[in-house]
Amino acid sequence: MKLQVNGVMHEVEASPTARLLDVLRGPLGLTGTKEGCGEGECGSCTILLDGLPVNACLVLAGQAEGAEILTVEGLAAGQLAPLQQCFVDDGGAQCGICTPGMLIAAEALLRRNKAPDDAEIREAIAGNICRCTGYQRIVDAIKHAAVVRAGGAS
Amino acid sequence: MIIGRSVPRIDGHAKVTGKAVYVDDLPPRPGELWGVTVRSPVAHGTLRGIELDPAFDWSDVTVVTAEDLVAMGVENLVALIEEDQPILATGVVRHVYEPVALVACADRDKAERARAAVKLLIDPLPAVLSLDEGTVVQKKYRIDRADVDAALAASEVVIEGTYRVHHQEQLYIEPQGVVASWHEGETPVVHVAGSLQCPYYVHKALKKAFHLVDDAAARVEQTVTGGGFGGKEEYPSMIGLHAALLARKSGRPVRLIYGRKEDIEATTKRHPAVCKVTLGCKRDGTFEAIKVDVVMDGGAYVTLTPVVLSRGTLHACGAYRFAHHRVESRAVATNTPPNGAFRGFGAPQTIWAVERHVDAVARALGRSPIDLRRQNLLQKGDLTSTGQVLDVSVGGQECLDAATKAADFDRRARDLEAWNAAEAAAGRRKRRGLGISTFMHGAGFTGSGEHRLKGKVQVDLERGGRLRVRSASTDIGQGTETIFQQIAAEAADLAFEDVSFENPDTSKVPDSGPTVASRTVMVVGSIVQKAAAAVASHVRAKAAPGESFATAGDRLLAAGDAETKCLVQYVPPQSRAFDDATYQGDAYPCYSWACDVAEVEVDLDTFETRVLRLFTAHDVGKAINPVLCAGQVEGGTLQAIGWAIHEAIVWRKDGSIANARMTNYIVPTSVDAPEFHTTLVEVPYPNGPGGAKGVGELPMDGGAPAVANAIEHALSADLRWGAGVLLPDLPLLPENVFERARRAEVVS
Numbered sequence: 001m002k003l004q005v006n007g008v009m010h011e012v013e014a015s016p017t018a019r020l021l022d023v024l025r026g027p028l029g030l031t032g033t034k035e036g037c038g039e040g041e042c043g044s045c046t047i048l049l050d051g052l053p054v055n056a057c058l059v060l061a062g063q064a065e066g067a068e069i070l071t072v073e074g075l076a077a078g079q080l081a082p083l084q085q086c087f088v089d090d091g092g093a094q095c096g097i098c099t100p101g102m103l104i105a106a107e108a109l110l111r112r113n114k115a116p117d118d119a120e121i122r123e124a125i126a127g128n129i130c131r132c133t134g135y136q137r138i139v140d141a142i143k144h145a146a147v148v149r150a151g152g153a154s
Numbered sequence: 155m156i157i158g159r160s161v162p163r164i165d166g167h168a169k170v171t172g173k174a175v176y177v178d179d180l181p182p183r184p185g186e187l188w189g190v191t192v193r194s195p196v197a198h199g200t201l202r203g204i205e206l207d208p209a210f211d212w213s214d215v216t217v218v219t220a221e222d223l224v225a226m227g228v229e230n231l232v233a234l235i236e237e238d239q240p241i242l243a244t245g246v247v248r249h250v251y252e253p254v255a256l257v258a259c260a261d262r263d264k265a266e267r268a269r270a271a272v273k274l275l276i277d278p279l280p281a282v283l284s285l286d287e288g289t290v291v292q293k294k295y296r297i298d299r300a301d302v303d304a305a306l307a308a309s310e311v312v313i314e315g316t317y318r319v320h321h322q323e324q325l326y327i328e329p330q331g332v333v334a335s336w337h338e339g340e341t342p343v344v345h346v347a348g349s350l351q352c353p354y355y356v357h358k359a360l361k362k363a364f365h366l367v368d369d370a371a372a373r374v375e376q377t378v379t380g381g382g383f384g385g386k387e388e389y390p391s392m393i394g395l396h397a398a399l400l401a402r403k404s405g406r407p408v409r410l411i412y413g414r415k416e417d418i419e420a421t422t423k424r425h426p427a428v429c430k431v432t433l434g435c436k437r438d439g440t441f442e443a444i445k446v447d448v449v450m451d452g453g454a455y456v457t458l459t460p461v462v463l464s465r466g467t468l469h470a471c472g473a474y475r476f477a478h479h480r481v482e483s484r485a486v487a488t489n490t491p492p493n494g495a496f497r498g499f500g501a502p503q504t505i506w507a508v509e510r511h512v513d514a515v516a517r518a519l520g521r522s523p524i525d526l527r528r529q530n531l532l533q534k535g536d537l538t539s540t541g542q543v544l545d546v547s548v549g550g551q552e553c554l555d556a557a558t559k560a561a562d563f564d565r566r567a568r569d570l571e572a573w574n575a576a577e578a579a580a581g582r583r584k585r586r587g588l589g590i591s592t593f594m595h596g597a598g599f600t601g602s603g604e605h606r607l608k609g610k611v612q613v614d615l616e617r618g619g620r621l622r623v624r625s626a627s628t629d630i631g632q633g634t635e636t637i638f639q640q641i642a643a644e645a646a647d648l649a650f651e652d653v654s655f656e657n658p659d660t661s662k663v664p665d666s667g668p669t670v671a672s673r674t675v676m677v678v679g680s681i682v683q684k685a686a687a688a689v690a691s692h693v694r695a696k697a698a699p700g701e702s703f704a705t706a707g708d709r710l711l712a713a714g715d716a717e718t719k720c721l722v723q724y725v726p727p728q729s730r731a732f733d734d735a736t737y738q739g740d741a742y743p744c745y746s747w748a749c750d751v752a753e754v755e756v757d758l759d760t761f762e763t764r765v766l767r768l769f770t771a772h773d774v775g776k777a778i779n780p781v782l783c784a785g786q787v788e789g790g791t792l793q794a795i796g797w798a799i800h801e802a803i804v805w806r807k808d809g810s811i812a813n814a815r816m817t818n819y820i821v822p823t824s825v826d827a828p829e830f831h832t833t834l835v836e837v838p839y840p841n842g843p844g845g846a847k848g849v850g851e852l853p854m855d856g857g858a859p860a861v862a863n864a865i866e867h868a869l870s871a872d873l874r875w876g877a878g879v880l881l882p883d884l885p886l887l888p889e890n891v892f893e894r895a896r897r898a899e900v901v902s
Contacts, residue, residue, distance in 0.1 A: 025178075031172070033172070034328070036380075071172065073171065076170075085170075093169045094381075095379065096165070096168075125824045127823075131793070131821065132381055132789045133788060136830040137784075
C-alpha cells in the first residue's frame, strides 16, 4: 500500500483494514500520533487527511490511500512552526499526550480561519480532550500563533 | 533571577514535535510479548479454580496464576502500607476487576483471545457495594481539641448538615502501562520502564515480591508520562509486578499497556465520602466550635486509604478559626476496586462539606458568603484543628481579596441578578449566579512523614561547568524538569542552559520520596537548591584566580575531586512534633491558600450548568515559573469543576462499572471550560526554594463548592428552599440539580 505522509510517499506492508493509527505508529514509525481511547473520543490521534482533521483510530489505512496525510511530525520544517513555539512558550503543553492531536486540530483551524476568536478556537478543539491545562493556555497559544502566522509580533 | 521567570518548559520541544517517548512509543524489543490481565467478573466470591479452555492453542501463550507465584517462590503481595493486597487473587476475590491470572503472547490479538479462554470458577458471596453498608473499618482517626460539646451547648447558633461526594476517575489521557524484562543471573534481574509517578514505589514492590536484597537487582525507569494526578502513584506497582511475572515465566520482554476501558475499570479512583458537620457560632457570625464526622469508602484493599483519610481529617475544619474542634473519621472496606491517590488526596472531599456548610451558616444568619468567610478565615497567629500555630506564609485573606477584586464580586453579583430579572421578565429560562469558596491545603507529607521518608537528591558537576540534577521526582506534566533546572541554576549562579535533569531511573537517581503531596518543589526543590549551591561554591572556592568556572570544574573532575558531587538529604524544619496518637501538633510545614469565584449559567428547563468564568487567587509562596504554576492552578480547577458537574462513575448492581469509556465518562472539553482569570499571590515560605510552597493539589479543593454556591445564587430568585443548602451532594449533574429543585418551592 502507498501512503503519502508529511509530503513523502511511503510504500508500506499493511492490511488495508488495519487502523491508520496503527500503520502510522507501527511500520511508519511515526509515534507522535497518540492513542488515548481508541474510539474517537479523546482526539489524541488527530491527523489531517486531505486537510481535514480526523481521528486516525477511526480511519482504515486503505481509506487513506491517495490522500495527503499530515501528522505532528510534519509540522516543523527545520525549526518549530509558530503554532508549536507558542504552545511551548505559553503553557499549551503539560503532560504532552494530547498535544500532537491538539496542534493538528489547531492547524486545521488556522488554515481556514486566519484570525479566530476564543469561541471559534474552543469549538475547533472541542474534540481534543486535555486533562492537564484547563484549556485557557491552549486557547491563548493558538490565538498567539494566529498573530505570528499573520506576520505579527511573536 | 531565573526563579520567577516563565522559562519555556525544557521538554516542550519534544512534546510539540512528537519526539517525546511515552511507554507505548518504546520500540518493540526482540521477542517481546503482549501481556493482558484476567479479572474477576464478581464483586465478592470464593475462587474455586481456573480452567484453561482445552480447545484453545496454548502452545505459544504464557499463563501466570497465583499457583505459579508459589512455584516461583514469589511473595503474593503488593507492598504498600498494609500487607493485604495480592498480586493475583487466591482463594477469594474481593472486587470486580480484581486480577486473577495473567496471559502473554507475541500475537496481540491472540493474547486478547486467550484472555477470554481463561475460565474463572467463582462462587459468589454477599458483596458490600457502598460505604453506607460498610462495617469493616480500615482506619480511623480522632482530633479532639478543647471542649466541643460544652462549646456547642453554649453557642447562640448551631447548624447541622450532611454532605456526600462521589468517585472520580483521574482520566489521564495516556493509559497506564509498562514494559518489563527479566534477566536471570544478571544485574538488574528485573527491569521495568513505564508511565509512573513514583519509581521507588515500584522498586520497593518488586524487591519485596521477588525477595531481591540488592537495590541494583531491580531497575525502574520512568518513560515520558501522559498525566497522573495521583492515578499513577501506587497502581503502577501492580502493573509492574504483573509484567515482571510474565517476563520471568516466559523469559521474554513483556509489554503490558491498558486500554481505556480496562484503565477506568481496574485502577484507583477518588474515595467517595459522607461528612456530617455541626458548627456553633455567635449570632454575629463568629465561629466557635466545629464537629465533623467523616466516612470514606476505601474499597476492597487498604492501599493508600489511611493516608488519604488522614489528609481528609486534617482538612475537615476548612480554612477557618475555631476554638473547639472535633473530627472523627473512618474508612470502611467495600467490594469495589480500591480507591486511591487522586489530586487533593482526601481534602477535596472534606473541604466540599465544610465549604457547603459555611454557605448553610451564611444563609441561616442572612450573611453574605464572602463576609462570613472574611470574618472567620484563619490568619497569622491563629491555631488549626491540630493546635498548630500558623506562624508563617498565611495568605488566605490576600487570596480572598485578590479573587473577589478580580471578579468585582459585589457589582458582578448585582449585574447578574439584574440580568436574571430581565431574562425572567422576557420569559427566558437561563439564570446566572456567582459563588465563592476559600480553602487551604497542607504542603508536603503529613506530620512525621518527611522525617520517615528521608528524601534525597544528588547534583553532579559535569564537563564544561555543567550541573546535572539527579532526583526521583518525576515530571508528569507539571514541569518538574524545568523548575528543578531553574532552582539549581539560580542556586549555583549558572545559566539555565548549564543545568540538566537526569531521567528518573532507580539506577541513576537517589530516592527523593514519591512525587505526591504537593511536596516536589517545596521539599525536594529545597534540597536541589542546597546541593547545587554546594557543588558550585566548591568549584568557585577551588578555582585559581582568573580561572573560569568551566575550566576549574573540568580540572577538579580530572583530579577525581569527591566534592564535585553532592548528595543532600531533606531535614524538615524545626517544628513542634506531630503526635500520631492525638493528632495534635504541626501537621504540615506550611499551608497554601486560595479563593475561587465561579460565575455560572443554569438552564431552568434542563438544569444543565455551564461555568462561564472562574476567578481564582492562589497563594503559592513564590511562583518559580508563573506560566507553569498558573497551568497547575487552571488544570486542577477544571478537574474540580468536572468532578462537580460532569463526571460520575455509574455502578451496576453487581459492582461493575457501566460507563468505563470516554464516550460516557464525561470530562470537560474546551467548550465546557470557563474563561480563567488567575492571580498568583506570593506570601513567601522561608524554607521553600525562593519562598515557594506546594501548588499541585490545592486547585482541586475549591472548584466544586464555588460552583455549587454559584448555582444556588443563580436559582435564588426562582426557588425557595428550607434550611441549609439546596445542593449538599455531588455530583451536580442536571438530573440531580433538577431533583433538588423539584423539592424546592417555586417562587411565582
